Amino acid sequence: MTVDEKIVEGCIAGKRRAQNQLYQKYAPGMFGVCLRYCKNIAEAEDILQEGFIKVFKNVKKYRKEGSFEGWIRRIMVNSAITHFNKNKIHFEEIDEEKMESPEEAETNETFAPVDQEILLNLIQNMPEGYRMVLNLYVFEGYNHKEISDILNISENTSKSQLSKARKYLKNKLEEINKVKTASFAYERQF
């Protein structure tokens, strides 16, 4: 029996120690996931809290078909989606005719590596719709049809939000690169 299986069995039996072990093991990673979906730390804490309560209440339903971490992660993402839907963010519905040419993920430009903290800050400061679609598409691997079902929007809206999100991030990264280049040039002068 693996460590995860022991922890799961303990949680099913309602043992506090196993619950604590599970939380200590997976909370940091899941908090990272929550931070990507939220505009600030307080919101991420709420989602993490709701998510773990669901995990402990439904741990007996875990069928051991996939990884336990993947199962917890799905619960966290679903909690974030529920939280997002509760806030009733209204997307601007886009007609196909009005759609701009989509911003491709792959461009001719290259992006220098940026610190994790800066990228997280960029994502958290994005408009909520951009952030949600970007997360579901890029990190969770959903396609636009699935995203449209999850968020109750049209596929075109999902595509448009992703395109705008990429454009937003690209612009921000360019700004950062410019500042970095200027800073580097300044340092070389002296």
Place this chain on the structure above:
Amino acid sequence: MSEKYKNIDDLFRDKFNDLEVDPPAHVWDNVKSGIYGSGKFGPGKPFFYGGIMFLSVALIFLGVYSFLFFNSTPDINPEIYTANNLTEINNSTNKSEDNLLAMQSAPIKEVDVSYQDHSSSDPKSKGKKKQKVIFDISQNNNITSGKTSLVVTDNNNLTKTVPSNIQKEKDPATDISEIANELLEISFLKPGDDSELLALNQTEYEAVETKMEEINTEIIEEENVANTLSDNNPSNPEQSSNQEVRSDYGKKGNLKLGVYFTPEMIFYPSNSGFNNRSYSVDLNAIYEFSGYLIQSGIGVNWLSDDGNYKIDYNKYLGSYEDVYNVTFDTTGNEVIPIYHTETVDVYDSIDHITITPTKSNYTYLQIPVLFGYGHENRRFGWFVKGGPSLSILVHENIADINLSDSQNQIINVENELPSRISTNWQFVFSGGVSYKLSSHLSLSVEPVFRYYIKSVYDNTNLNTKNPYSLGLRAGFLLDF
């Protein structure tokens, strides 16, 4: 840092793939309070199962006690019937003295006999209740006197003659059989006697008449007590002097009153988090006719919902005295400023969220209308029944919001459980067994399945439609 990304998605995936941030400690505290109640040792579960076990044991003890109590008294009844019949025999014999009878003889007849002799002083005979006796039965039809008499001769050659109320027109074989039955009920047939019935003439009847009167006197003394106790005897209603017992035979309908206790577990297939339990006490009337039954009545159902309050609040940080006005006292030699202040509370501008477990209690009035079919043997019976049941919410006790620091400013409260609707309908199906503890009291146990026609909650968006419940109904049936 030399690696460059052409794909912006890859840049983000790569950077966030292993992002781990330790959450603040208070998150775990809130999670712990949120999961309170789940798990093996959650509150209420041991009580629920313990309650069922306690109820089962209590019912079994009550059943055994009732069985022993109601079966300890009827031993005297055979003698009761003996006393009554003997009196009747003597009376009827006196009335038929003028009849003309012909002498007949009958073959040996073997009969099961059951009696108890309370007047006997012989310790050997005590406790001997049932035995086989062989009688040589003869019927003495004395033409001259017009009397019919039966005579018993025991092993000590004591001859006893008993007058019979059998009419001469009856079939001889039938007469002998009935006479034998009457003889078996005569009290002077002592346990252990191998008596013989002989056909004698009318003159010998008078020789034992004195002896008969002595026996009658002894029996009549016990008759008053016996008549009272005979009301409880269910074993032979046709011979009972109790008109109520006799009237049960051939009766078309039967009315019963049932008192039940039912613990139930309610399941929500779409969301097991809503699963809860309930307890009911019901008072039902049951009308039975030709195996069919109709049941209805009224009951009270108690249940509770375990939920969570999600409370958005601003933390209380303290207070300060705000000077909203300054005046000056110039009445003295010096100008004294007077500060007019008010206390202003200060709250943290960051929203905090806490989740607190709550319990709301509900009381329903239940009105079932059930139809069924059943069959009852001497003691055991079985039945199946089903039908609609209406539940009306008559009382609810919604838990108050419990915030650890009462000075905190509550911004928003979200209840995980929506309110319950005031009425709901269910289909109830049950099948069970009954056990007769006495002629008027039965014990009944039946598993119950209840299917709710729609959600019991007031939120149509909530996916809790069509819950169902499983329970065990146990109770007592009073037979009128």
